Amino acid sequence: MTLWTAAEIAAATHGTASADFAVGGVAFDSREVGPGDLFVALTGETTDGHRFVDQAFAQGAAGALVSRAVDHPxxxxxxxxxxxEDLGRAARARVKGKVIGVTGSVGKTSTKEALFAALDRAPSVSAHRSVKSYNNHTGxxxxxxxxxxxxxxxxxxxxMNHPGELAHLTTLVRPHVALVTAIAPAHTEFFPHEAAIADAKGExxxxxxxxxxxxxxxxxxxxxxxxxxxxxxxARIVTFGLDRAADVSAIEIARANHGGTFVTARIGEHELSLTVAQPGAHWVSNALAVLAAVDAVGGDLALAxxxxxxxxxxxxxxxxxEIAVGDGHALLIDESYNANPASVAATLAVLAEQPGRHVAILGEMRExxxxxxxxxxxxxxxxxxxRVEVAVLVGEAMRPLAQALEGRVDFVHVPDAAAALDHVHRVIAPGDAVLVKGSNGVGLARVVAGLAGGKK
Incomplete structure (x- = not known):
């Protein structure tokens, strides 16, 4: 499928095409370039994408967006x-469908994925979403x-992690529906108080x-x-939440047998009973936000x-x-991508509901x-x-938690992910429920990979 032609790219970006070509995808990370893609050679403080143009074409790129002459289309x-940015604006201008923008301190990626799944499920419907966490000035x-x-x-x-960032990004997205999942302490290094975070999200x-x-x-x-x-x-403001006073609310909540939650939700004048597969009260809230957004764009609530x-x-x-441990298995819960106080507390509450011994590998929270x-x-x-029986605290910033847990929980405080993995390999046992949670920069994905059978 052709996403852009060279002529369309040139018109959108006020550039000059060296040849006719067509692309089916766009990437600015040369490692992600696939056959038929457009490679965007971004120039930053530490690297220059033009160094990777040859690599991108070797991987099958059909064309590139550059700021200096290279020997390729x-x-x-x-x-x-x-x-x-201009190419993004042009893409937004030509789309006639409904666009939903999602932000929040916690839950935005999970809610985005759930909302995409809800909308994409309808027959003959074409839905698009941001992949991974491509949510910043380049993503x-x-x-x-x-x-x-x-x-x-x-x-x-x-x-965002600074005031003003969302004010710009939202002018690119121009959403028909704008959703804020939750406000919590995150990036507080750049904000004087939580209300300032709310103001920045409200942009x-x-x-x-x-x-x-x-x-x-x-x-x-x-x-x-x-x-x-x-x-x-x-033109309209819709609230969602566990409180029955919300426009989209949970009338009834019960734990499902498989660990998820059975919910009867009220969406305006309608009621819908559904099971939320992912466990935890935070996922009930995410689900209500999804239903609110689906309803706002006229989507199918039953399919959602x-x-x-x-x-x-x-x-x-x-x-x-399920990961192999000794002659048995343990449950691994991978929350290694990000962490702030609210999300850590929410995932610990999910761990509390699991059978077996509870092991928590907690990386420091940054910013x-x-x-x-x-x-x-x-x-x-x-x-x-x-009821954490074994805690592995990772990173220097975890020292205050280590001090607070003295005499209350069996824990070890280690400097990095490698040390955490070494320790966990020694203490994990069949039947354990193991939570891995921390800021992405701590590198706890390495712990997850190691426990799942990857390299230590």
């Missing part, structure tokens, strides 16, 4: 980053540039298309702040319920697997600023409540 522009325009012209729905994730509403819908978490202490941020831009019932965990964000020590120490009650 290309579109040459003055600035490849600006050109990528958002890339996700837009990859969007097929005939998309009926697009679900695009937007993230997503500024890009709403005329007649657009804002979706706000009712249970958040920042609900009214988010509603106030949405009011100048949204089926999608939520079948949704598997994402690698790094709740994926579950928490001057309150980092307090946030780390503040995890102690959640660790104790989860």
């Amino acid at each position: 290309v579109v040459e522009v003055a600035d490849t980053f600006a050109a990528l 958002v325009p890339l996700s837009l540039a990859r969007m097929p012209q005939g998309s009926d729905y697009a679900v695009l994730e937007m993230g 997503i509403f500024r890009g709403l298309e005329p007649g657009g819908v804002a979706i706000v978490p009712y249970d958040s202490p920042h609900r009214d702040r988010l509603i106030a941020a949405a009011e100048p831009y949204a 319920g089926l999608a939520l019932a079948e949704l598997g965990g994402l690698a790094g964000r709740g994926a579950r697997s 928490l600023g001057t309150k980092s020590a307090d946030y780390h120490a503040g995890l102690a009650p959640a660790v104790v409540a989860a």
